[in-house]
Amino acid sequence: MGNARREWVGEGGVVLDVRGRPGPPPLRFEVADGGRMLLRQGERVVLLGRVEEGNQGVYISRYDGYRPPLPPIRSALMRDPANWVHLCARWLEEAPEGPLHDSRWLLGARSAFPPYVWHGEDFVREWPHCRLDWSARGWHGVVPLRPLSSENDPRVKAYRKHARDGTLAPVLLWWVTALDGWLLLDGHDRAVAALAEGLTPPCAVLTRVPEEEDWRRTAREVADRLERLAARPDTPGAERQRETMLRAYGDTLSSLPHETARTYSWPLAGGAPAWDALARAAMFQFPRD
Numbered sequence: 001m002g003n004a005r006r007e008w009v010g011e012g013g014v015v016l017d018v019r020g021r022p023g024p025p026p027l028r029f030e031v032a033d034g035g036r037m038l039l040r041q042g043e044r045v046v047l048l049g050r051v052e053e054g055n056q057g058v059y060i061s062r063y064d065g066y067r068p069p070l071p072p073i074r075s076a077l078m079r080d081p082a083n084w085v086h087l088c089a090r091w092l093e094e095a096p097e098g099p100l101h102d103s104r105w106l107l108g109a110r111s112a113f114p115p116y117v118w119h120g121e122d123f124v125r126e127w128p129h130c131r132l133d134w135s136a137r138g139w140h141g142v143v144p145l146r147p148l149s150s151e152n153d154p155r156v157k158a159y160r161k162h163a164r165d166g167t168l169a170p171v172l173l174w175w176v177t178a179l180d181g182w183l184l185l186d187g188h189d190r191a192v193a194a195l196a197e198g199l200t201p202p203c204a205v206l207t208r209v210p211e212e213e214d215w216r217r218t219a220r221e222v223a224d225r226l227e228r229l230a231a232r233p234d235t236p237g238a239e240r241q242r243e244t245m246l247r248a249y250g251d252t253l254s255s256l257p258h259e260t261a262r263t264y265s266w267p268l269a270g271g272a273p274a275w276d277a278l279a280r281a282a283m284f285q286f287p288r289d
Contacts, residue, residue, distance in 0.1 A: 004093045004100065013108035014089050015209065018100050026097040027069065029178060029265035036275040037178055038268065039145075041066060041097050046145060048279060049179070057134045058179060061282065062127065066145040068186040069095035073169045078162050084170050085109055088204045099174060099185075101264065103208050109170065110203045117141055118191075118200050122181070134180060142173065144184045144191075151196040159193030168194060170202040177263045208261045 007015040031037045035051030035058070049060040070091045089107050092098050116122045122141025124130045125148060132139045149156050162168040171187030184191060187201070194201035235241075268274055 004089075004105075006089060009106070009108070013106065014085055016089060016093070016100070016105040016107060018093075018102055018105060021101050023101070024266045025099050025101040027099040028101075029176070029263065030268040031178075031265045032268040032270075032272045032275045034272055036268070036272055037265065038275065038278065039183075045278060047143075048275070048282065050279075052131075052134075055134060057139075058132045059129070060132065060143065060179075061129045062143075062145060063282070064146075067097055068172075069098035070172060070186040073187075073190075075158065075162065078167045078169050082169075084202075085204055088170070088172060092206070099206070103261075103264065104211060106207050106209045108205055110173075110205045111200060113200060113203075114140070117182075118195065123195075132179060132181060139180045140182075142182045142184050142191075143179065144188055146188055148192055149189050151192060153189065153192075156189050156193045156196065159190050160197055163190075163194045163197045163199055168202060170204045173203050173205045175205065175207040175260060175263070177260070178265065208263060210261045 003020055004016040004018045007017060009015055027039070027041045029037055029039055037049045037051075038045050039047035039049075044065045045063060046066040047060055047062045049058050051058045070088065085107055092100055092107070117140060122139060124132075124141060124143050127144075127147040130143075132141065132143070151157075151160075159168060168190055169187070171191045172185040173182040174185050175181075176183055182205070185206070191201045270277075
């Protein structure tokens with residue numbers, strides 16, 4: 001498995017520069033003609049989707065078998081203050097069935113969303129089929145990848161106390177341009193718990209960002225110079241040089257453009273006929289098909 005170089009972006013954000021993972025990742029989108037798409041995790045298909053004629057929305061269906069990329073988060077860890085972005089970054093790098101591939105990824109903390117994202121109809125509660133409506137203002141909602149538990153489920157009830165206490169660990173969202181919204185990768189029960197308490201779930205959000213070769217080269221040069229200074233702390237003027245370099249590194253980081261890049265997808269082997277066969281096998285029917 002390849003490595004990810006981390007480029008910290010102020011408080012609550014990190015860019016993962018992933019290299020050495022050139023092939024399709026374990027969790028990946030595959031596409032075929034006619035707006036056909038699927039989400040595969042390993043050999044399992046966990047989501048089928050097809051864009052509606054006229055680009056008015058997308059019909060999707062999800063299937064059992066999805067496995068979150070993060071390990072279980074125990075109550076003891078939530079009670080102990082943690083840098084959740086740092087932890088999620090490490091867990092994603094180590095995940096055997098996660099979405100990371102060679103690219104640059106922004107992982108950041110987020111707690112503010114338009115009200116319709118979590119507290120309105122754009123948070124998908126139906127299982128397994130739903131339609132994402134693109135016809136008005138766009139969609140930008142959240143699609144869970146497993147059925148949601150009841151608000152009275154014992155695990156959810158335990159998380160509800162953390163939500164009230166302000167110690168709930170964040171859920172992990174992945175921005176997917178093909179859906180015009182978020183996939184809920186991890187923390188389904190934590191999301192239910194926060195919503196049951198009338199709160200917006202704290203989130204760690206994963207987005208692919210554009211390649212910036214020149215920016216990365218400059219950032220690496222600054223980081224390398226900082227490492228050399230740290231290795232020679234007794235050098236005359238080292239502390240002043242270190243302060244200057246830290247300011248330069250911060251300025252370089254703040255100059256990084258963080259606009260969203262398209263979510264990458266891979267061709268579906270067998271094309272549209274293969275997708276249609278999967279849909280028929282699952283008795284997945286779209287209106288007007």
